[in-house]
Amino acid sequence: MEVPLLKQGDFLIATIQAALTDADLLHLRTALVQQVVRLRSRGVIVDVTSLDVMDSFASRTLREVAQMIRLRGAETVIVGIQPDVAFAMVQLGLKLEDVSTALDLEEGLAHLSRKSTNRV
C-alpha cells in the first residue's frame, strides 16, 4: 500500500489511506525524506486518520520521520489520530515525543503556516 505524497506550496502532505505494514511504513519514511530534500519542503503533514492501529513500530517510525525531517530544517505534523487510537497509544505507553500533532489537515496546515511565518 503506497502512501500518496502531495505537494502543496512549501509543504508536503502524506495521506495514509489504509492499514500499513511495517515495510509500508519504512517505505513512507524513505519517500518522505527524499521528497522533502527534492522539493525543498518546509513542512510535512502525515495524515493518519485512516490508520487502524498505532503500535510501537508505527509510532517509532513516525518519530524517526519527524527527527530526520527536522534535521533538514523542516517541521512535521501528525494529524488525524483517532480518539480510539489515541486511547490505545496512551494505554500502551507509546509517545510521539517532540512531534507536533494537530486535529486534522486544516489545523496541521495552519500550524505549519504559523511556523514558517515566524521564521521569515
Place this chain on the structure above:
Amino acid sequence: MGNEIHVSINSDQDIVAARQKGRTLAAALGFSSGDATLIAAAISELARNIVTYAKSGEIQLIELNGSTRQGIQVVARDEGPGIADIQQALRDGFSTSGSLGLGLPGVKRIVDEFEIVSGEASGTTVTAKKWKS
C-alpha cells in the same frame, strides 16, 4: 467455546491481517470500538514479536463465553529461541532487538489476564485475555 480463528504469522503483512481479524471478532462480540482498538494493538505487538524474534508462528483468536461475561483470548505461539529472562522482557523499555521494547509490558497493561510460557527448546507462547466490560 465459540469462534476460533488461526492466523499464520510469517511476515509483516500477516501482522496487519491478524490484528484486523482480531478487531472484527472483538466488534462481533460487542466490544466497544475503543476496546476493539486495544485488542487490535495488542495483537499487532504480539504478532510483531513473532516476526522479529521467531520468524514464524501463529496467532489464535478464541471467543470466550464465561457464565457471566464474554471475552476474547489471544494466543501468540512460536517455536523461536524463547525468552531468556521473562521478568526483564516485561519491564518497560527493555528490548533485545534494538526496538524500543514496550511491546510486552504494553500488552500486559491493556489486557485483563496475561501469561507467558517460554523455554529455549519450546519457543514462546503468550496468552492474553480481555473481558468485555
